[in-house]
Amino acid sequence: MNLVTVSGPPSSGKTSVILKVIEAFKDRGLSVGVVKFDCLYTDDDLLYEKAGIPVKKGLSGSLCPDHYFVSNIEEVVKWGRKKNLDLLITESAGLCNRCSPYIRSIKSVCVIDNLSGINTPKKIGPMLKAADIVVITKGDIVSQAEREVFASRVNSVNPKAITLHINGLTGQGAFELSTLLYNEEEDIETVQGESLRFPMPSALCSYCLGETRIGEDYQMGNVRKIKLGDEYE
Amino acid sequence: MNNILNALTLKELQQKYPFVINYFEENRLDVEGFENSTFDEYLNHFSEEEIEEWGIDIKGIREGLLEYISQMIEFLGLEEDRGIESLTIVAGTDKSGKKENFEEFTIRKSEIVSIVGPTGSGKSRLLADIEWAAQGDTPTKRRILINGEVPDMKWRFSSNNKLVAQLSQNMNFVMDLTVYEFLKLHAQSRMVEREEEVIKEIIEAANNLSGEKFDLNSQITSLSGGQSRALMIADTAILSSSPIVLIDEIENAGIDRKKALNLLVSSDKIVLIATHDPILALMADKRIVIKNGGIDKIIETSKEEKKVLEELERMDSIIQKMRNDLRIGLIIDSI
Numbered sequence: 001m002n003l004v005t006v007s008g009p010p011s012s013g014k015t016s017v018i019l020k021v022i023e024a025f026k027d028r029g030l031s032v033g034v035v036k037f038d039c040l041y042t043d044d045d046l047l048y049e050k051a052g053i054p055v056k057k058g059l060s061g062s063l064c065p066d067h068y069f070v071s072n073i074e075e076v077v078k079w080g081r082k083k084n085l086d087l088l089i090t091e092s093a094g095l096c097n098r099c100s101p102y103i104r105s106i107k108s109v110c111v112i113d114n115l116s117g118i119n120t121p122k123k124i125g126p127m128l129k130a131a132d133i134v135v136i137t138k139g140d141i142v143s144q145a146e147r148e149v150f151a152s153r154v155n156s157v158n159p160k161a162i163t164l165h166i167n168g169l170t171g172q173g174a175f176e177l178s179t180l181l182y183n184e185e186e187d188i189e190t191v192q193g194e195s196l197r198f199p200m201p202s203a204l205c206s207y208c209l210g211e212t213r214i215g216e217d218y219q220m221g222n223v224r225k226i227k228l229g230d231e232y233e
Numbered sequence: 234m235n236n237i238l239n240a241l242t243l244k245e246l247q248q249k250y251p252f253v254i255n256y257f258e259e260n261r262l263d264v265e266g267f268e269n270s271t272f273d274e275y276l277n278h279f280s281e282e283e284i285e286e287w288g289i290d291i292k293g294i295r296e297g298l299l300e301y302i303s304q305m306i307e308f309l310g311l312e313e314d315r316g317i318e319s320l321t322i323v324a325g326t327d328k329s330g331k332k333e334n335f336e337e338f339t340i341r342k343s344e345i346v347s348i349v350g351p352t353g354s355g356k357s358r359l360l361a362d363i364e365w366a367a368q369g370d371t372p373t374k375r376r377i378l379i380n381g382e383v384p385d386m387k388w389r390f391s392s393n394n395k396l397v398a399q400l401s402q403n404m405n406f407v408m409d410l411t412v413y414e415f416l417k418l419h420a421q422s423r424m425v426e427r428e429e430e431v432i433k434e435i436i437e438a439a440n441n442l443s444g445e446k447f448d449l450n451s452q453i454t455s456l457s458g459g460q461s462r463a464l465m466i467a468d469t470a471i472l473s474s475s476p477i478v479l480i481d482e483i484e485n486a487g488i489d490r491k492k493a494l495n496l497l498v499s500s501d502k503i504v505l506i507a508t509h510d511p512i513l514a515l516m517a518d519k520r521i522v523i524k525n526g527g528i529d530k531i532i533e534t535s536k537e538e539k540k541v542l543e544e545l546e547r548m549d550s551i552i553q554k555m556r557n558d559l560r561i562g563l564i565i566d567s568i
Contacts, residue, residue, distance in 0.1 A: 008335075018409070022478070026339060027372065038528070084428045095378055098288055099288075107552075114407075115407055117408075118408065121259060122259050122260075122261060126290060127287035129260075129290060129293060129297075130290065130293060139399075140399075140401065140403060140404070141404055141405060141407075142405065143404050143406055143461075143468070144399060144400060144402060144404075144405050144406070144468070144469045144473055145415070145416075145419040145465070145468050145472065145473070146400045146406065146407060146408060148395075148419065148422060148423070148473065148474075149422045151393070151395075152261055152393060153422075155301075155393060156255050156260070156301060157257075157259050157260055157297075158261040158297065159297050159300040159301040159304055160300050162298065163390070163391075164281050164390075165364075165395075167357075170357045171357075172357045172360065172364075173356075173361060173364075173365075175363070175371055175372060176371075178367045179370065197287065197537055198288065201285065201286075201288075217473070
């Protein structure tokens with residue numbers, strides 16, 4: 001079984017891209033399954049189900065979604081093998097842009113969209129910078145110039161990645177992406193012992209533990225204060 | 234190459250490769266005060282805590298910079314000999330697996346070809362094949378040749394050198410900038426040397442296409458449909474690096490379509506127009522008819538058709554004139 005991790009900001013077009021890519025795989029007779037990770041809510045699993053794709057979803061709830069991902073990925077891989085999948089795709093929403101779910105030896109795809117603004121590549125951390133493939137969506141509704149500027153910004157934060165433009169509505173470009181995702185020779189049995197490409201932050205403060213009150217008296221653990229420049233007044 | 238990061242100071246590095254500033258800027262690397270240090274020394278100054286706090290990937294940034302420099306050197310070198318003389322489509326199959334109804338079709342620089350066919354007939358797939366420089370490895374099994382040869386696969390993966398630029402009816406400007414700021418941004422991303430001249434050239438060309446004039450201080454998001462289209466076309470013709478331009482319809486209102494096509498053609502582009510509009514379809518030198526996912530016919534626009542086109546253009550100009558008359562408050566009493 002092959003494994004691919006797809007991530008990207010909310011509403012960037014991850015699900016549309018994956019659905020179109022799977023269509024291309026179906027024509028090649030490969031069976032593909034998806035596990036969708038999200039935080040509070042998702043009904044994307046229904047879209048996959050409707051397309052006849054084996055799917056599971058995991059909601060992280062009160063936990064950080066990326067921590068939740070890494071705590072469950074091994075079980076997810078086992079599920080994929082039990083289902084006899086040729087390719088398992090995990091989809092996760094990058095919520096705070098600080099982390100990424102990418103695993104060192106596993107192909108990673110970041111999906112971002114042209115509408116998110118030209119400074120977005122700068123704001124996204126390892127989710128964009130450590131991806132093997134960057135997919136840029138929604139190019140059909142912005143000008144050629146904006147597409148070029150956006151792509152060049154992406155290239156300057158992650159020059160090593162392959163950049164593809166995909167139209168999530170017509171699927172233009174999705175076939176091309178599919179050729180980069182599956183490798184017959186590869187067979188992943190487990191990700192046990194593998195490591196993340198980039199560490200997730202080690203924040204643990206009173207608010208992580210359920211504190212709701214505001215004020216220094218209630219702040220414990222790893223707390224950082226904003227620098228407003230007038231500390232000595 | 235590897236040792237430039239520990240042999241050159243940042244000042245020397247910036248003198249040699251001025252574009253590295255973009256890399257520092259986009260990766261939020263504040264190098265101020267490190268002008269006399271090497272890049273490696275600069276990277277070493279981050280504390281463990283800073284690395285963790287801001288998600289800095291030291292190894293990735295180092296490798297990324299080397300890759301960025303070599304890509305930019307290649308990109309800047311390519312400017313000179315990026316000339317594309319012709320694009321050839323070698324027949325594949327339609328949706329039922331039947332061979333397409335032609336052998337090879339070559340489009341030369343400065344030629345205009347229209348693409349016609351019902352919605353869903355496979356126009357997007359044809360475009361995707363061209364964009365991907367397909368080599369029998371897409372569902373249509375088509376092959377794309379550039380200058381008669383199998384093209385360099387850099388077209389597939391490079392983000393700075395895409396084969397096809399696209400213009401369509403649905404495209405809008407989304408950045409909150411003036412025309413000047415917008416063009417400057419685009420020129421910078423293309424590493425153009427004579428920025429100001431190019432910007433002037435584009436605004437003049439755009440105003441030449443658009444019925445209503447606008448200037449460099451206008452906000453791009455508040456331009457009318459015709460003005461936006463005119464600016465997009467002028468900008469694509471003059472600033473885009475892509476040698477092939479695909480146009481998905483151009484609306485009739487507010488823009489001189491003949492001038493628009495001439496502008497693209499005079500910038501040495503290969504122009505493809507997907508359209509249902511008879512004027513646009515007949516303006517092309519040839520047209521491709523797509524049916525059931527395959528190219529069914531390639532028709533050369535005949536002399537008779539060109540005559541019909543003249544008639545259509547005459548009718549079109551009557552409508553245009555009437556539109557302008559209405560705009561300035563005249564009464565319409567006859568055609």
